[in-house]
Amino acid sequence: FRQMLENRTSSALRLLDMQNNYMSFRTCGELSRLAERRGMKVRLAGNRVLDEVFNSVSHGFGELLAIAGSVFLAKQLGERPVYQVCVIVMYCAALNILYTCSMLFHAFFALGRTTVYIFGVLDYSGIFVLIAGTYSPILGVLLYDEWWAAGLLAAIWTIAVVGIWTAAFYRGPYQIPLRLSLYISMGWAVIGLICPILRRLGRWGTAWLVAGGVLYTGGVPFFVGGRHMGIVPSHTIWHLFVLGGSAAHYVFVYKYIVRRKVLPQVSEALDTEMSVPLQPL
Structure with missing residues (x-):
């Protein structure tokens, strides 16, 4: 040839x-x-058989971790309100959707154009779902009492749906740049939440959240590179960055949202204190 x-x-x-x-x-x-x-x-x-084996196995391992992590989080929810349980479940579901779709897409690479197309759409869509799913416990639990939290969460999921639509139906120019710009802009929109998160969690809690974003973003050059680092394809290295970003955000959700006790607001605490009857001297 x-x-x-x-x-x-x-x-x-x-x-x-x-x-x-x-x-x-x-x-x-x-x-x-x-x-x-x-x-x-x-x-x-x-x-590119070996490449796809690396890609599928790396996120297959991620899916095993996602299953174990989801079960562990579910056991920690205890007596939390139903709406908080729902948003944590949304996060866990999003994590599993991403890794399952990615694993299957790379595993089914030789099953024909239709199969590859369907699972390619699911693979790209899983990223949008995970980004919105990660915002869910932040806005639905940690910042639930902010007046803008529900509206912002709805907007994030709306953008995710638009992104899924582009992955499924948009066949114009610049498909990859369009998706990447949506991924990055959605993910780093969290910068607008840094101040309220800092007030509630301090520097260490916020650091885990930012670290996850840095890891995800740091893998983007490998996502678009299409080359090899030795025998390891750059796409597999991208997968490793995704695993690292997911791990950092999982620690954030578990340690600073699921395990965090919801403290009463200052006004509620003052009302409780004033309602205690004074004891005679």
Whole structure:
């Protein structure tokens, strides 16, 4: 194939279908470069087997951790109000959706265009779901008494739905930049909440939240890179950054939201104190 592609006199060939041949990353890259020089299209779905094994196993491991973490969090909820239980469950569900969809997308890489398309949409959608799901315990439990919390949470989920729609139906230019801009802008919108979070949790609690965002964002260059670091594909390194970001946010949710006792507001505490009858001296 390389000799054929390098032969510039063979100009009739316009499409080379090399799907499901289980070729390596290096071979696929070489074919892509040669085809680009010739102005040809080359279909390479169903290849890069080792890459997809790394990708699927890394987030399969993440899904096992997500299941264990969800069960553990569920046991810690105790007598919390129903609405708080619901938003914690939303967070756990979002975590499991992300890792399950990502694992299956990479595991089913050779099952045909329709299957790859469906699970690709689910994979991209899982990121939107996790971002909105992570906001849910922050706005629904930690900051629930702020007048703007419910409206902001609804807005975040609305943006997530719009993002899912773009993943499923938008076929115009700049698809990846559009999704990345939505991911990053949604995630870092939390900067607007830093002051109220700092007042309630202090520096260490806020640091776990920010650390998760930094890890997620730090993996973006590997997400768009499409290269290898030794034998490890850059996409797998992106997966490792996602695992790190998820772990940091899990610690934040568990230690500073689930385990945190909801203290009464200052006005409520004063009312309680004033209602205690004075004892005679």
